[in-house]
Amino acid sequence: MRLSTWIRQHLAALRALLVLTAITGIVYPLAVYAFAQLPGLHDGAEGSLQRVDGKVVGSSLIGQSFTDSDGKALPQYFQSRPSAAGDGYDPMSSSASNLGPEDIIDTDSRKSLLTQVCTRSKEIGDREGVDGSRPFCTEEGVGAVLSVIGPRDKDGDVSRPTRVVSVNEACPATPFLGSYRGVPVECAKPGEDYSAGRIVPIRGAAPADSAVPADAVTASGSGLDPNISPEYAAIQVARIAEVRGITFDQVQEVVAAHSKGRTIGFLGEPRVNVLQLNMELDRRYPVKG
Known part of the structure; x- marks a missing residue:
């Protein structure tokens, strides 16, 4: 192979590398990022973060525990399902128990x-x-x-x-x-x-x-499920109402507002988002004292 042919082939390969790098490494990620900023997509693209007074308190897509430093359930909050992800709801250790x-x-x-x-x-x-x-x-x-x-x-x-x-x-x-x-x-x-x-x-x-x-x-298969079943939420209503000093019906109203049915009518199960539910309770009916 002549030297000039060898050089032309490698220059062509280098140009292809630079063009594809620019397209897949710069243009495409920027286009996806820009698309994700559109109304209705932005929150999901940013991790569906939930804020109280400007402070991030969690994500509506990742579960978390509502317990004290000793791991005991905080009585004023709805409790999440168990988690086998690390020490509990660790996104870096998402897994089931395999039991x-x-x-x-x-x-x-x-x-x-x-x-x-x-x-x-x-x-x-x-x-x-x-x-x-x-x-x-x-x-x-x-x-x-x-x-x-x-x-x-x-x-x-x-x-x-x-x-x-x-x-x-x-x-x-x-x-x-x-x-x-x-x-x-x-x-x-x-x-x-x-x-x-x-x-x-x-x-x-x-x-x-x-x-x-x-x-x-x-626990869920991922260990990160942010939702509980309406049945699990229902047995917690009386405790929440008593601790917060409100009526049973007031708590049920908040639960209903944060309950969802099966996706498009047949996918998954009915569910209640625990973080959003507890945030709404704190907003409407903060614990006194």
């Missing part, structure tokens, strides 16, 4: 998904004055799971157990069940392995449809 319905046994290092759900449901039930009981949960808010130890039949069942342990209730706790198939139920000794037994979840007498909805006790 599924078969995660029912606590370990020394962490609580099972079942126990997490049971604990949250009990706490919310106590806070909101509703029945927080759920199937497969003990009255104390842990997973009601037994390890039934003994010879197994051809179907894997232990018809004549020799030992039964409530695996999620560490000693000296009193097991939620006195006996199982005639065998006294023991509390679990820390560090002891009960995997040799057949794992049996106990449904209990709790209603199938708990008064505490599912979104109140489980």
Whole structure:
């Protein structure tokens, strides 16, 4: 290849590089930015930031906790759903817990998904004055799971157990069940392995449809969901009204104003934006004292 041809080819490649860099690296981003400043698009493009007296207090697209320094729910505010993103609602750690319905046994290092759900449901039930009981949960808010130890039949069942342990209730706790198939139920000794037994979840007498909805006790896939279900909002209304010294109907009016149905009628679920709801409550009915 002659030198002049080599130079022309590389000069053409350099020109293409410079032109494409200008178009994709400068012109296109500036065009998108300018388009995003149009009325109706600007807020979304800027992160849908919410301000009170000019100060940013959050985003309507990213959830946040309404708790004190000890992690306890602030009684004057509607509470968000749990979050598995970092320490909670961390946009840099957006993720789910990756725990599924078969995660029912606590370990020394962490609580099972079942126990997490049971604990949250009990706490919310106590806070909101509703029945927080759920199937497969003990009255104390842990997973009601037994390890039934003994010879197994051809179907894997232990018809004549020799030992039964409530695996999620560490000693000296009193097991939620006195006996199982005639065998006294023991509390679990820390560090002891009960995997040799057949794992049996106990449904209990709790209603199938708990008064505490599912979104109140489980995190979203992103861990950043800014919304709660209308059902979760509904069980919090009485507490908010009492703490703020207003009527039940006044709180419901604010909830209704910040509730949305399914997108275009069939996408997603009905929802209530927690941040906007709490901001409106503070604006209309600030906590006295």
